[in-house]
Amino acid sequence: MRMKFGLVFGAVLFNITGCKTLDSVQSIGGSSPSNEQVQAAYSRAEAAYQEAQQAMYLANTESLIDYDRVRVQKAQKEWQELEENFADLKAKPFEALDSASFFSSQTVSGEIIELSQEVLALIGGAQAAKNLILSVLEPVRSHFAVLDKFAAQEHFPIRYRKLNETHKKYRAMLVDGKQPEVEAELADFNAQLTALEVSAVERYYLGEILSQLRTISASPKAKVLPSVALDASNTSEYAKVYIRNNVRDYEQIEEKVRLAKLQLLRVDSLYQEHLARKEALQKNQVEAQLLELESHLLALTEKAGLGDLRHLSFAEQLSAVKDKL
Template identity: 50%
Template sequence: MKKTAVVLAIAALTLSGCKTLDAVPGGLGNLVGTKEVDQAQVQAVYNKAQEAYLSAQSSMQIVATESLSDFDPERIKDANKVWSDLQEEFAELQGKPERAIEKASLFSSNTVADEIMEQSQQITTLVSAAQASKNAIVAVLEPVRAHFAVLDKIDAKKNFEKQYAQLVSRHEELKEMLIEGEQSKVEGYLPDLNNRLHKLEQDAVEKFYLGEVLADLKVLANSDKSDVLPSVFVDAKNAAELAQAFARNNVRQYQDIEAKTLLAQLQVKRINSLFSEHISRKEALKDDAVEVQLLGLEKQIYQLTQKAGLGDLRHLSFTEQLAELNKAN
């Protein structure tokens, strides 16, 4: 009887004694979860995560306002990717703030708040680095950027596609070097780049303003017009060459370039007009209509001499009558 009582007592102790950790449903995590969590602690951790998120948000706003993707596209691409993930995670945390102190995943020791703060810091670091890149690029390469803006106004890309593309490529190479922190090297390469940009600007401004005139002169040089009217052709050629030289030496004095180009254009029109007169007179001789043309010209000069009070000077040659008109004026 006594033995039986002892066995029953031992069994009872075994069944009703302390539980092992393995006996707790869900393991340690659920055991900890059953404890009352300090709400103030949760709120404090959440606030830190929110502060970090807002800092990252401000950084992303800087990306837009300062157009940082134009200066450091790779870093901004990375920042955008992290920002996309961060927005999603923080939206979930806003719905359940208590998750701030939970583990981010089974394989991470970081809490959800830790992950958010870490991602926010990544964004801030990337954007700060992109800003530094922009500052270096603006400080060193802004004159180059301005030069490209000028080239675009005078159709350099359209008329000199290959040279323009080569310069753009070189500009991008120097930007990458600045992003990598090689400012001193870039500054050493600038004189050569600026020289190439200036030469392209000379060619572009000449083509933009004088391209049509110079093309017309090439046609005239290989036509009967330059043979029939050699001195007039020389006048047109000289006017074009003066405009050309002025444009290449004063690439941004656009109004003066336009004025000199206009003079060259007028000389081209002059040779065309005189040649047309020559053809008309030649045709008139073939048609036995010389008298009609001569009388028509005589009448015009006669009206001018009458108006000038010189009387009838038709006994003089046309050249002599015009000379008298010049004296009267």
């Protein structure tokens, strides 16, 4: 054990639980710390070191640096110094009650405990900041998860960037303890996020459909089949309104979009029928088409148990089948 005569040193410091303890022993009249006192000081330093070690492990597993970079980086710096100091003490445990330095009233053990407390305070602050961010900004995180799912950053870069910058600003404000200020602005911010979310979901589900509708409106199809083209447009508009009012009801959104796609197919199908009849008229081949349709209706009426109804018009035959069903 190292002996120091004629020196009087002491340090009152906080231990891990926040209580004050005396880790230095006065050497008066040539007296020196006992083995038991040195061992007790070493044990306190070791316990403090282990608790700081656990705190740093928590910081890593909880990714605290993503929430409070300043505190965590400062804690990492303190932890590096703590590791070095404890490694020195572990190599020479009998120096636990020696002065930490020539000009310091702190013991080696006391300095380790103090560094541990600083690490714990910093990591505790970072953990509190994370909890606050997750609690206050949970709806915001949910919005950004949806925006990323529907590639809002790619398709609406300016709007996305502005909202993301505001999100980062709010996180920093919460780290600084400005919760009331953040909460006062959240309603408007969430409304902006919802608006972008609606735009992203609309584009994802209806982008191609709306593009096809624009093509149809500028083509002969809209002139030949104005009411059918209008039906297709109205079905798509209904899907758009539904998205705006139920932006996360994806199952129903997909159903509305499916109906809109069917209307587009209907436009194409009827227009092809129109072209076929137009060509038949030009080539005097209407009879062949009429007979083909008549044969299909005959098969339908016979299967329905109505027999041969070819003496009726096509509309009357279909009405009879409908009544039978």
